[in-house]
Amino acid sequence: MSRLSIILPAKNEAAALKNLLPRLTAAQPGAEIIVVDDGSTDDTKAVCADSGVTCLSSPYSMGNGAAIKRGARAAIGDILVFMDGDGQHDPADIERLVARLEEGYDMVIGARDWESQAGVGRGLANTLYNWLASRMTGHVVADLTSGFRVTRAHRFREFLHLLPNGFSYPTTSTMAFFRSAYGVAYEPIKAAERIGKSHIKPLKDGIRFLLIIFKIATLYSPLKLFAPVSLAFIGLGFVNYAFTYVASGRLTNGSTLMWSAGVIVFLIGLVSEQITSLTYRRDE
Structure with a gap:
C-alpha cells in the first residue's frame, strides 16, 4: 500500500x-x-x-x-x-x-x-x-x-x-x-x-x-498564443493598407510596421516553442 x-x-x-x-x-x-x-x-x-x-x-x-x-x-x-x-x-x-x-x-x-x-x-x-x-x-x-x-x-x-x-x-x-x-x-x-x-x-x-x-x-505551447497574435498584426496591416490605398493610393509605414511586428511575434513564438521542448527533455 x-x-x-x-x-x-x-x-x-x-x-x-x-x-x-x-x-x-x-x-x-x-x-x-x-x-x-x-x-x-x-x-x-x-x-x-x-x-x-x-x-x-x-x-x-x-x-x-x-x-x-x-x-x-x-x-x-x-x-x-x-x-x-x-x-x-x-x-x-x-x-x-x-x-x-x-x-x-x-x-x-x-x-x-x-x-x-x-x-x-x-x-x-x-x-x-x-x-x-x-x-x-x-x-x-x-x-x-x-x-x-x-x-x-x-x-x-x-x-x-x-x-x-x-x-x-x-x-x-x-x-x-x-x-x-x-x-x-x-x-x-x-x-x-x-x-x-x-x-x-x-x-x-x-x-x-x-x-x-x-x-x-x-x-x-507558446505558438498557440503567439501565432494568433502574429496573424492579428498581419491582418491589421492589410486593413490599414486597404484604408490608406483607398484614401491616398499609397502604402504607409504603419502597414509595414504591423507586418514586421507580425513576423517578429511569430519568430519569438517559434523560438519559445523550441525552448519549451528542450525544457521538458529528459535523459532517460
Whole structure:
C-alpha cells in the first residue's frame, strides 16, 4: 500500500494549524505530515510540536512555492498531498482524491466551486485562467490554481526545477503534467473561509496573476498564443493598407510596421516553442 506524505506550506498560520493538524492526524493516522514553516514569526513550531508533526523551518520567508519544493524533497511517501495551511481544505476530502489517483491518474486536483472562491475578483480571474488553460491544452481544466492536490511523488519531482518560489506553483505543475502527457483529474471540493489574514496583496499579486496567463502559454505551447497574435498584426496591416490605398493610393509605414511586428511575434513564438521542448527533455 502506498504511503501518504501530506505537505502544508505555512506562514504565520498557527491559529489555523491548531485546529487543522488534529483533524489531519485523525483522518490520516498513518500518513507523514510535514508543515513547511516559511519564516513564520508566530508559534507555528510550537503548534507542530504539540501535534507531533514534522516542521521544516526556514530562517526567512522564501515563498509558497519554495515551501512546496522543500516539502516535496523531504517527503518519503509514494503519494504527495498538498494542502493550504490556512484551514480552507477539509482533511476528509483526501481519501476521495487519493481514490481517484488510484484509478490510474498521476495528479488529482481538488476543484473549487464558485462559492468557494475568495471573492468575486479572484473567482473571475480563476475562471479566465481555467478557460485559457483548457484552450491551450485541449482538456477541461476545472481549477488551475487550486492548492489542494494529490500526486505521485516521482512524477511531481520531475518538475521541481520548473516551479517558482512564489504562489503560482499550482499553475506551473498542472501545465507541466499536461505537457508531459501525465494523467490529470479533478475532484469537486468545498473550500472553507480561510482562518487569519491572506498573504496575497491585490496590487502586487494582481500583476503577478496577469503574468500567469503568459506562463500558461509558455509552459505548454507558446505558438498557440503567439501565432494568433502574429496573424492579428498581419491582418491589421492589410486593413490599414486597404484604408490608406483607398484614401491616398499609397502604402504607409504603419502597414509595414504591423507586418514586421507580425513576423517578429511569430519568430519569438517559434523560438519559445523550441525552448519549451528542450525544457521538458529528459535523459532517460
